[in-house]
Amino acid sequence: MKNSVPQVQGRSPARKWLDNNLGLLYILPWIIGFLVFKAYPFGLSLFYSFTDMNFFYGISEYGIMNYIEIFNTAKITKALAVTAQYCLITVPLKLAFALFIAYILNFNIKFVNAFRTAYYVPSILGGSVAIAVLWKALFRDEGMVNTLLSYVGVTGPSWLSDPDYALFIICFLRIWQFGSAMVLFLAALKGVPADVYEAATIDGAGKWKQFFSITVPMITPVIFYNLVTQICQAFQEFNGPYIITNGGPRGSTTLVSLLVYQYAFRQQEMGMASAIAWVMFIICAVLTIIAFTSQKKWVYYSDER
Amino acid sequence: MGMKAQNRIATFFKYFVLLLVGLVMIYPLLWMVSATFKENNEIFSGISLWINNPTLQGYKDALNDYGGAINIIGAMLNTYSYVIPKVICTVISSAIAAYGFGRFNFVGKKVLFSIMISTLFLPQVVLNVPQFMLYNSLGWVDSPFYLAIWFHTLFATETYFVYQLIQFMRSIPVDLDEAAKIDGCGSFKILYKIICPMLMPALVSCALFQFMWSCNDFMGPLLYVATPTKYPMSLFVKLSMDADVGFSWNRVLALSLISILPQLIVFFCAQDQFVEGISAGGVKG
Structure with a gap:
């Protein structure tokens, strides 16, 4: 029986190793x-x-002085x-909004696809320069938001030049893009079996x-996924503050x-x-590790049962 | 109050919230479209979408050359001259890497897979400075072919897509591969004859997302494009915003709208793929 696979005999050990580890060839580019x-x-x-690395002068000093x-x-x-x-x-806020809207959309709502599209468009375009320009137009002193406020007799502040408000405008731009998280929540909510709710309704x-003791626990994997990705993305936000307020x-x-960016490419x-x-x-890594270690306590994976 | 009346109030409340939030989401975009057809002194005189004196001046101005060096058509062409290679390279290289991880066993697979997953959480900010030095030493900064922006995607560096494709690949039965193997198919032939056709929806969704993200990308061009004639749309819109804001809003808004028009068209043609792509990739966590 040993010799029943004749083609093996002629192969060199190196070739044999490669055949057993062919996958490495495919991930080689990666x-x-x-x-x-x-x-x-x-x-x-x-x-x-x-180091004190400088683009023009190179390195002249080593140590922990930067820190x-x-x-x-x-x-x-x-800045931190x-x-x-x-x-x-x-x-x-983004997660709460996404979950709230997804929860409402999950009741047999008419035109659910139209609503979903409307909420999702900002997520697709929100990172673009065009939307940053639009934000500038909405929140400038004579912008649309202040015009709207003047109709109800309120004199709006200088949103973008007042240090008390500018950050909220940048935050609002991100919260406005809750659609991608919402789509994930909606898919997860559809996966919660209807008989669970029926049983709970009968129990009064x-x-x-029901929302807090059935829905939320059932979709914790998606809450966890959204939480981690949103934290990572929030730490990296660049376009909004650079284009709208330049910091x-x-x-x-x-x-x-x-x-x-300013330290590296301006100075x-x-x-x-x-x-x-x-x-x-x-900081970001510590938060991610905390999230991952804490998930045993609050994230419920159905296949673990 | 009867059960029926209560239900009606609840239903009313649901639609009310949905419409109100929908308005906040969409109204700014509609206002932007209408503002591009308004005269400059009309744009901020009210919040209505109604246009008193419709004009195409904003669009005419948007098509003008800017400082003689670049116009909107050139900027558009510049954008797609790196977005398209980026999308193609990302899809092909990610599919190959996902095939390696998803269908083979090899030494060190577990370690390599965890490294791959952990790069999902590696912030780009940490890499920017050394990457810039690397590209600078290769002469790729301000390269005529935008090499610094797209070349790395040849090597499956967009880990998110590799991960997403591995997730999709899990749902394709391994029996198919094995049947093909018995028929004498090589592993690469299995990839493009069997896996890729089955994976097509996922590949399309990866391409769509990469298209959107690459069009939106601002930091890449900001770091690696310096010559005005090579400016893509993102830099071009920013440049004209800095120059024109304050006196020619209809031009700036028209320019902005034109810059996202291709993305809007792609989105409305393929919105189901977007939603399916994002749902299937994320849920496994």
């Missing part, structure tokens, strides 16, 4: 891409963060605080009780990614920029 465009830059930026400077520079700590604020506002559970007024919309301080990016990366 491996190259990962090493050249991800791993190498990733390591290099960690190295740069411990010390980060926590002693008001501009940078403020603003980014935290941005995440704390946009992520919960009200709509709100101003007085740094009130300077998110970390914008600050990194050519690549070392400092890398250090700021790494501080952000570590």
Whole structure:
């Protein structure tokens, strides 16, 4: 029986190994891409963060001075605080809105596809420069929003030049794009079996009780997925603050990614920029790890039963 | 109050919320369309969509050359000259990588797969500076072929799509591959004769999302395009916004609308694929 597979005999060990690991050949482009465009830059930026790397003058000093400077520079700590604020506002509101609307759409609503499309369009276009221009038109001093407010006798503030309001306008742009998260929630809600609700209704559970004790637990995997992706994306927001407010007024919309851009490509301080990016990366990584370790406590995967 | 009346109120409330939120979502876009046909002094005089003196001046101005170096047609062509290679390379390279991960066993697969997944959470901000230095040393900054913007997608660097395609591939029965193998099909032939046709909806959805994201991309061109004649739409709109805001809003808004028109058309032609793509890719978490 051993010799019943004759073609094996003629093969060299190397060829044999390759046949057993053919998959490696298919992921070889990915491996190259990962090493050249991800791993190498990733390591290099960690190295740069411990230098005073400048685009024109190169490196003359090594040490942890960038990290010390980060926590002693008001501009940078403020950007970190603003980014935290941005995440704390946009992520919960976006998820809450997405879930709320998906919940309503899941009752046999007429024209459900038309509504879904209307809510989804902003997610597709929201990141574009065109929408940033539109936002500027809506929230300028004589813009559409203030005109609308004047009809009810309110004098609207200078949304984009008042440090108290500018960040909210940038936040609103992101919350406006809740459609992609909503589509995911809607698909998950459709997957909750109807007989569960019927049983709960017979037991006398009200709509709100059903929502929090049946619906939410059943869709925790999607809540978890949305939460993690939204946090990661919120930390990287760049277009809105760059185009609409350019980080101003007085740094009130300077998110970390914008600050990194300014240090690296305006002041050519690549070392400092890398250090700021790494501080952000570590915060983001810690949050992601917390989310992943906590999921055992609150995320319910049906196939684990 | 009877059960029926209560239900009616609940139904009314649901539609009311849906319409109100829908209005907030869509009205700004409709207002933008109407503003492009208004005269400049009319645009901010009210919030209505009604146009008192319809004019095409905004569009005429939008088509004018800008500083002699670039106009909207050139910017449009520039955009698609990197968006199209980016979409094609992403779909092909991601499908090949997903095939490797989804259908084969090899040494170190578990480790490599977890590395692949963890790059999903790697923020681009961390990579920007060294990537810029790398592209700069290769001479790709301000390259005539936008190499810095799309070349890396040849190597399945857009991990999100690799992951999504692996998820889809799981739903294709392995029996099909095995039957083909017995018939003497090589592994690459299995990929393009059996897997790819079955995977077509997923590949289309990847292409659509990459198309949208690449058109919206602003930071890539901002870092890697310097010559005005090579400006894509995103930089061109930003440039004219900085120059014209304040006195020629209908031009800026017309320009913005033209810049997203191809995306809107693609979206309305293929909206089901978008929704299916996003639902199927994410749910497994």
